[in-house]
Amino acid sequence: MDATEPKLFAEWIGRRSESIDVVSERLVESFRAIFEPHLALLPADTAPLGTHWCLSPAIAGMDQLGADGHPAKNLFLPPVPLPRRMWAGGELQVHDHLRVGDKVRKVSTIQDIVRKQGRSGELWFVAVGHAYHSDRGLALSERQDIVYREAVVPRNGIPPNTSPVDPPTIRPAGQVWSVVPSSTLLFRYSAITFNGHRIHYDLPYATQSEGYEGLVVHGPIQATLLLNLAASQGTRMPLTFRCRGVAPAIADRELTVRAGIDGRRLWTQGGSGAVHMEADMDRGPA
Secondary structure (H helix, E strand, O other), rough: OOOOOOOHHHHHHOEEEEEEEEEOOHHHHHHHHHHHOOOOOOOOOEOOOHHHHHOOOOOOOHHHHOOOOEEOOOOOOOOOOOOEEEEEEEEEEEOOOEEEOOOOEEEEEEEEEEEEOOEEEEEEEEEEEEEEEEOOEEEEEOOOEEEEEEOOOEEEEEEOOOOOOOOOOOOOEEEEEEEOOOOOHHHHHHHHHOOOOHHHOOOOHHHHHHOOOOOOOOOOOOOOOOHHHHHHHOOOOOOOEEEEEEOOOOOOOOEEEEEEEOOOOOEEEEEEOOOOEEEEEEEEOO
């Protein structure tokens, strides 16, 4: 985008929406059933880290869904002229743990909208801020980055989302978790987040329409694992966690969740050595 061009969708920046949800016992039990034993140890009445990504999902009727399973028209997000939407990462500050039974008010604000030209074509990034308030005050504040991409154009039977894997960089790791995110795990996570995106459960759609090598592991699944690995090394508040999606992770393949020797840098890595998500973490004062 030329710096002299007017900023598109500028009138959307600053728009806010609010919603209310409850950290129910059933939600927490479902979340634990998906992720244990890869969760940081917290008091029994405390919701596991990452539970907030299950609260206040976008809800639309079946007649309001697009071909990919997402709501075709989300009144809160701008009508970016690209069809494919994915979670790209962001930054999270944990000020207070959510607890079972908390009534949570989520305040969302569009912070920025940027158009870029990437190697794979045009990209749009929408940054959305979320603030989660319990009766005790602000619990979490977050910037979530959403990326929009162009439609897939098949090429000679080669999946368009397949790219050569660069030789892995050797990174000294401390603590390591090994996970195989099965299609069932992805389906259960889609269920508790009310996420209808078909790349996570519809194999023909994921491979033939979107060009992936298989079902795509949700970005928040990887972020939840990284956040809990980070917190398992200490949970002083406030805890600041930043993550960035690097390459799609595919279901039913081994995924290692790794923390660097310094405990600050973290990443997920596939069996081939490819890095899928990178993160870093800062803790509050001792």
